[in-house]
Amino acid sequence: MLLVESECGNEREFSEYCAKLLEQYTGPENISIDRLNNVIAYIGDRTKKKIMLTAHLDELSMIVTGITDEGFVNVYRVGGVDRRTLLSAEVTVAGNDGIICSTPPHLTKPGEGNKVPEYKNIYIDLGLKADEVKKRVKIGDRVRIKAPVTELLNGRFASKALDNKLCCFAILTALRKLKKLIAHKELDCCIVVMFASEEEVGSRGATVGTYGIEPDEALVLDVTFAKQADAPGHGLGEGAVIEFSSFFDRKLMKAVDKAAKDRGIKHQYEANGAAYGTDADTIPVIGNGVRTGLISIPVRYMHTPVEVGDMDDVESAADILAAYLRTYEIGGEE
Ligand SMILES: [Zn+2]
Incomplete structure (x- = not known):
């Protein structure tokens, strides 16, 4: 299920x-x-x-709102997604595997290291050039977060x-x-x-x-x-x-x-x-x-x-x- x-x-x-x-x-x-x-x-x-x-x-999920000239995919939340959990997550966009970009800690501006970016600054990397991304992904496509079902001890589980x-x-x-x-x-x-x-x-x-x-x-x-x-x-x-x-x-x-x-x-x-x-x-x-x-x-x-x-x-x-x-x-x- x-x-x-x-x-x-x-x-x-x-x-x-x-x-x-x-x-x-x-x-x-x-x-x-x-x-x-x-x-x-x-x-x-x-x-x-x-x-x-x-x-x-x-x-909960996300929806594609745009594709940048460099081929990164912009998204927005559908429902109350916890934005703090998104960076470096694995996703699929219209069936294509991707990851959510994350700025290396070395490159964040002073005072911004612990801040969670707004959706306008959250991007998905599919590993493809812009023209190829635009062929495969359209605005309005849905984004699925990949997450395993993990059995914990004591009849508990995470998913x-x-x-x-x-x-x-x-x-x-x-x-x-x-x-x-x-x-x-x-x-x-x-x-x-x-x-x-x-x-x-x-x-x-x-x-x-x-x-x-x-x-x-x-x-x-x-x-x-x-x-x-x-x-x-x-x-x-x-x-x-x-x-x-x-x-x-x-x-x-x-x-x-x-x-x-x-x-x-x-x-x-x-x-x-x-x-x-x-x-x-x-x-x-x-x-x-x-x-x-x-x-x-x-x-x-x-x-x-x-x-x-x-x-x-x-x-x-x-x-x-x-x-x-x-x-x-x-x-x-x-
Ligand atoms: Zn509920």
Whole structure:
């Protein structure tokens, strides 16, 4: 999953990949990819209460803005790329390997050695002369940062785009846990999965997708900050974070919290006044309104190519989703 690219606004390849993964839960006639590359899957009887599980599937990237007379490629960010991580990174531009230029420390002007250049001074070197670069690369082409997936000790791992593929994976894991109930039609609700596009540039996919689905409830999954050496945050590996905000439906979040507690699933809490900067800000006010809540997975070094996550937190998020959906089990305990 981490190896299929999904740059914001150009997610089609990853959307198709995710749509395939959903086929084991519902017929292909219930899975679609819309014009904005949202993946939408209806699992269960559509006349029942629609509970949407959603995570954005797009990732940060860059876009070509120009080519210099010397053949260096100018770029600008798509989403909140951490510019500090760019210098000397390996990239591909329209399928061509390249690197991002970096001024040797010996040649930086006094006082400028530690400064991160603005985008107008960030260039990609493809190793080619200008006329050759112009044949292969066009303005508007997308730039992919090459970054390996690194397994760390203790069930932890580093990769780009854990924001938000980790949450897409958590939703798929929740479905796997509910597979029997889904197959035997034992849930008194319709699960609607939406993997939403273009979150990193302003929740554009979620806006369009939710409008069409008209869900009764939405549970949004996104990443939040894990504590790191130089910054505060949630405990990594200490469970998914149940979020409270004036934007969210308090009854829904209390029910989610109760489901987690009843089944002894480890979790953490966070409360915020209003906006969180996720699709959960937008979804509550679409159409006639959607009862919405947010569950977060902590990651370190957000918006870099080495975001660090912990499998225990993914498992916790999936367990919480599954526990909440099990409260709709026909003839179940509740
Ligand atoms: Zn995100």
